[in-house]
Every structure is written in structure tokens, then in C-alpha cells.
Amino acid sequence: MTRTVKSAGVELPIEEMHLTFLTHKLRTEYGFMESARNNMPVDNNGDVMPLYTYPCYEWINSIDWSGANVFEYGCGYSSQFWERKGVNYYGVDSSDKWVSSKNIIHEQDMKEYANAIYKVDELFDVIVIDGDIRYDCVRPSVEKLKLGGVIILDNSEWHRNTKELLDEQDYIPIHFHGFKPIHVDSETTSCYLSRGFNRKSKTIIPMGGTHRKTTSADRPLNDPMP
Secondary structure, three states: OEEEEOOOOOOEEHHHHHHHHHHHHHHHHHHHHHHHOOOOOOOOOOEEEOOOOOOHHHHHEEOOOOOOEEEEEOOOOHHHHHOOOEEEEEEEOOOOOOHHOEEEEEEOOOOOOOHHHOOOOEEEEEEOOOOOHHHHHHHHHHHHHHEEEEEEEEEEOOHHHHHHHHHHHOOOEEEEOOOOOOOOOOEEEEEEOOOOOOOOOOOOOOOOOOOOOOOOOEEEEEEOOO
């Protein structure tokens, strides 16, 4: 027997009603419609975001990165996001379209592109591999990553050789699977945490989530609810 639900004068099978609610959240609470309309990734607050999967973005966005050193292989909208986070931002890109500051290196020779990170006399808290080449960026990234830093590899389900090379390192991998702005496939953004990573999330309420009051299950048995 098909279960139905009536809402606002419309009766639908319950599975269609659930799908309607999920679609509504994607439209209104993830910024997906605005992103697709303007071909520019934005989150639920209308802030420009990197093209990471939503679960990865929510985790990265929940951390205080103030003063961190960040290097990106492949710049773009993500540059705006990281600079908004108050970091010391550097990067390299093969297109002068994304060279928005003196700290972004314009490099079209791919060997020099991979080695561009050595031109910065810093070690990095965050290194993002998301550009024209990826595999050859792993070794320089490993050598320039701070103890306690993180390497972010976008589209790791696609760039499998690069993922496997990172898997060989003594890092803790976290694979964030899910949807992302503009794209319609489920994809993966992977974060490789070096030993000693200790940055904590400020909040874990996701986009489309609900702030709920604590319950007795979340309190000690001898600490009754007020």
C-alpha cells in the first residue's frame, strides 16, 4: 500500500514528498541554484566557495585558519575563499585570468608549475592540489608541508594515481564524498592530514541542518535536565 502525505492541498506519495523536501534544501540552503544560475560557486550565505564537495567545504569552512600559510596548485574562486579566511595565501596557475595578486605565480611550463612552491620561502599549513597537473605536485607538496598540515586533493576519485601516491605517505586520509556547486555528479575531495594535525571545527551543524536542544542522552546520568 502506498503511503501518501497531504501538504498545502497537494497529496503525494511519501517518497515524493521526501524528495521534494530534499530538493528544496538543495535549492535554498546550499546555494546550489544561485551557483548554477551565475556559474560561480557560492554557499548558503552567498559567499564564494571552492569547488570542493559540500561535506569537505563544511569541514574546511568550520576551522579557524587565521594566519595559516596556504599554497594552491590551481587558483580561482578558491583564492577568494582562502583570502577571506585571513591566511597568508600563495599559489600557481597556468592562466593569467586567476593571477589576482603578486603571491600567485603565472606558470605555463608544467615542470616549473610543479616546482613553483619552492619559490616561496615558507612551509605550509594547507596545500591544495587542484590544477592542470596533480601527480607531479605531490612530492613538492610533501616536502613543503608543515608538521600538522593538510594536503587537499580535489577530484580524487578521478585522479586515482595521484591519490595512490598520497596514500603511500604517512598521512591520515579523509575522503569527503558528495555533491558540489554547479556539478551534477557525486564527487570526492580528499584531505590528507599529517601527524599532529590538531585544528578543531568551530561548529558541526551542516548546511541544511537544524540546531537542536540537547537531550538527556547527551548529559551525564547524574546531571538531570534543568
